[in-house]
Amino acid sequence: MVHFTAEEKATIMSLWGKVNVEEAGGEALGRLLVVYPWTQRFFDNFGNLSSASAIMGNPKVKAHGKKVLTSFGDAVKNMDNLKGAFAKLSELHCDKLHVDPENFRLLGNVMVIILATHFGKEFTPDVQAAWQKLVSGVATALAHKYH
């Protein structure tokens, strides 16, 4: 189980407080679909995904991205019990959505890159390290109930 120091928690929560979840969510999901086009396999009914600009401007991508990142907010609130917090979502992603957990790792890394573009100087190596721990913990928690 991943353990966060008090410092890491403070670092994460401080940055999270400044994130525009709606905007960042759309950007994260959009970039995932652009950079790793095979991830589009889960979104056949999203309409036009034919180019980077189509993807980034797609309203369904933005809406779903917001949903995903809002859920990520639960991770920030439950860093001491990620597996518990994401148990139901883990079952959903396995049983209903059939998502390969590798996709969670890809999305986590895309999120880290977006935080870097938004926060620049503030996104120091230490801050990144704390966030890598969190995205890795969330990916593991989401994969935990797979069978």
Place this chain on the structure above:
Amino acid sequence: MALSAADRALVRALWKKLGGNVGIYTTEALERTFLAFPSTKTYFPHLDLSPGSAQVKALGQKVAEALTLAVDHLDDLPGALSALSDLHARKLRVDPASFKLLGHCLLVTLARHYPGDFSPALQASLDKFLSHVISALASKYR
């Protein structure tokens, strides 16, 4: 998964913009890698890995030179990186999974320093370029 003309153009344009500062960014990427992914430090027990270390800077410079070589030879990455692949396979024996971690941290570094340039399209092309470099580096492993 070959690099398209558009990929090459984007990568070359960025590299031109980085100019003589590539070493600064590869050094920062190494620093980020060691902090975020401590397992990568196991390859450097003989080095001082603390922030600001001259040895990490020297290592960063080597990585910068290799990447610049790669950018200059996008048409033949396996050929251009053959000697480096031999080195990493026979002598250094770094697990190729670690290359991916450094690659990711390089993307983070570039995103942090060039947010305005770091469009989804550039991110995609850079990610592809780095995965080709990693592939070429690992090509002599077995």
